[in-house]
Every structure is written in C-alpha cells, then in structure tokens.
Amino acid sequence: MKLLIADDDPQMVRALRITLSAHGYDVVSAGDGAAAIALAAQGHPDVIMLDLGMPRLDGIEVIHALRGWTNAPIIVVSGRTGSADKVEALDAGADDFVTKPFQIDELLARLRALSRRSLATGGESTVGFGDVVVDLADKTATRAGTRVHLTPTEWRMLEHLARHPGALVTRQDLLKEIWGSEQVSDSGYLRLYMSQLRKKLEREPSAPVHLLTESGMGYRLVL
Template sequence: MKVLVADDDPQLVRALRITLAAHGYDVVAAPDGAAAIALAAQTHPDIVLLDLGMPRLDGVAVIEALRGWTAVPIIVVSGRTGSADKVEALDAGADDYVTKPFQIDELLARLRALSRRAGATGGEPLVSFGDIAIDLSTKSVTRAGARVHLTPTEWRMLEFLARNPGALVTRQTLLKDIWGTDQVSDTGYLRLYMSQLRKKLEADPARPAHLLTESGMGYRLVLDP
C-alpha cells in the first residue's frame, strides 16, 4: 500500500518512512500543503497521513482540496489536542485523528483498520429509520433519497450499529471493530464520530431519536423510537 506522509518535520517524516517501509508500506512524502495535494494527484496514495500545521496551505485546506476529487482515507497526525481542531478536521473530511506524540503501534493499527475495504457485497439488508436508508450491500446512505457522504470511519461505526439494531454496542467493541485492536483507548474519538453522524442523519442532532448514547456504556441504534 502507498502512504502519503504530509508533514514539515523532516525528522518525523524520516522516522515514519523507515518504520512504515519496514511494515511493507510504500511511502511518499510532501513537506507542505501544496506539495501534498500535487503529490496525491500524481501518485494516488491508498492512505494519507497529514499534519495540520503546514506551510503553503494548512492541513484542513488540504483535506478540503482532496475531498473535492478523492475519498482516500485521511489520518490527521497533529500536535493540536483541542477538541475544536479535531472537529474541524473531521468536518472537513478526515477519517481519523491521532495526536502527537503517538505510539507507532497505535498508528499502525489505525492504518490497518482504514486499509480494510474488502468484504461481501451481495445479499446484504437495507436498514432504514426516519428518512434514512442504509444499504449494507453498496455501503451507501441516503437521506430523503439524497446521497449522504460518510467518511470510512463514520461508515464503519454506523455499519456496526446497523447490523445490530436495538442492541447496546459497547465503546470497546466499536474501538476494536473500527481500529482493529482492543489496545486503542477511547479519548473522545467515538463521541466525535457519533456527533458527526447525528449531524448528518438525525432530524435534530441535539436531541437524537435514533443514534442514542447509553451513558458510560456505549451506543444504540433505535429504528422505531
């Protein structure tokens, strides 16, 4: 798999290039936002690792530019720890957010999770609630007949809930399913993704009727509240 690393820290880029290559990844690197966009168009990477604070276009601008023509999975790798920065990146179209400094095992787990795209596509059910239709066969979602764009991570979360309608899905179960390991701790990522899903799918995101939080436990998809 080809990974585009976009970061203006040459030491981090060198470390990632060596580590990812040792795990079988083909790495290309860009030192700034403009170069990242150009290199993505030229090399068509399978995954993008993107810093937010780069010269010549910041990370959010790069995400918005990439989302104009590609659905390539994007993992933000940033030293910015504020919730507002994470929400802005996810709103722009990022699929995941890793805070520096990070454990390489966690980053590799998230790369593996986002690289899983194969799966059965035939005979899957259609799950619906309100004006939302979730087609598990085509991995698509519509709202009142209009296509809803979900990031790959948002889709994984919704898909797991849709395959278990009415059931409580624990946070740890979702973390293991989405990121492929039970060693990833929930530091607010699930809450952010659920907030994004509610904005896209709930009639009133502030008072959700279908995508419910079970305090201290996890989440539940209710088809007919």
C-alpha cells in the first residue's frame, strides 16, 4: 500500500516513515504543498496523508487540486483543532481528520479503514460489517442471511456510508445525498434515520460499534 505523507515537519515525517514502513506501508514524502501534488501525480499513492499548514500551497489548496483528478482517500493530520478547520478540510474533499498530537494506534486504525475504502471503491459491490452485508449493486441489505427491510431514505443513507467505509461523512453530505440539497436544514431527521438503521443493523442499537456518530460533524461506518 503506497502512502504519501505531506508535512513540513521533518521530524514528524521521519518518525511516521519509520513506524508506517514497519507496518507494511510504502512511504513517500513531500515537504510542501506543491511537491505533494507533483508526487501524487507521479506515483498515484493509494492513501494521502497531509498537514494543513504547509508552504507553497496549504493543505486545503492541495486537497482541491488532488480532487480534480484522484479519488484516493485523503486523511488530514493537523495541529488545528477548531471545528471550522475540520469542516473546511472535509468539504474540500478530505475523508478523515486526525488532530495532533495523536496516538499511533488510532492513526493506524484510520489508515486501515481508508485502505479498505480504497479497495472497496475499486470495484467491490458488497460491504460487510458484523453479520450485515450491504449489496450496492442489488441495493439490498441482509443480516445473518435474512433480508432487512429499509425505507428508501434509510437505504440512501446506508448506501452513502457504505460507499465510503471508514470515512467521516458530514451531515451536509448526507443531506445533499438524500434530499438533493445541502441547504436543507437538519431538524433531527438524520438522527432519526440513523437510530432506525441501528435498530435494524446493530447488535446493540444503544451501543453501536459500526454506525457511529462523530459529534458535531456527521457519521462513520466502521467495518
């Protein structure tokens, strides 16, 4: 799995290169935004990890540039902790956001999730979690081999999450996907439909392990 790290902190890059290489990643690195775009175009990495505060194009500009031609998962690793920065990065096209300082185990878990998403978007038509199988081609969900009845809105919500496994899906993305406009106001509808999905698909709906809420941001499907 080829991983591009874009960060202007050489000590951070060196530490990540050693750790991630030991876990089987083929790591390449760039020290600024322009170099990151050039390396991505040359090497076509499977996953891209980048900081927001970089010289010669900041992280947001890099995300916009990358999203013009690649769907490779992008994870932002940044010292910026404000929700506005996270929302801006996610709206620009990032798939996940990790705040510095971070635990390496958490970062590895996020990378594994994005790697699975990268593989899933390469042509797989089914996504499985727990005893649930979501068939994106047939537009059906089964649990322990039995088909689960979902309303059209529940299916659209589940389908969008299943097409981005492991990634944070914002409320705005879901509102646009389900109702066709990101200007639609979320008056608790998403929470209601997520609650219904958990009742139908989670072993313990009150303590979900797959259909997770990211407070103030959106939702995430963990396989």
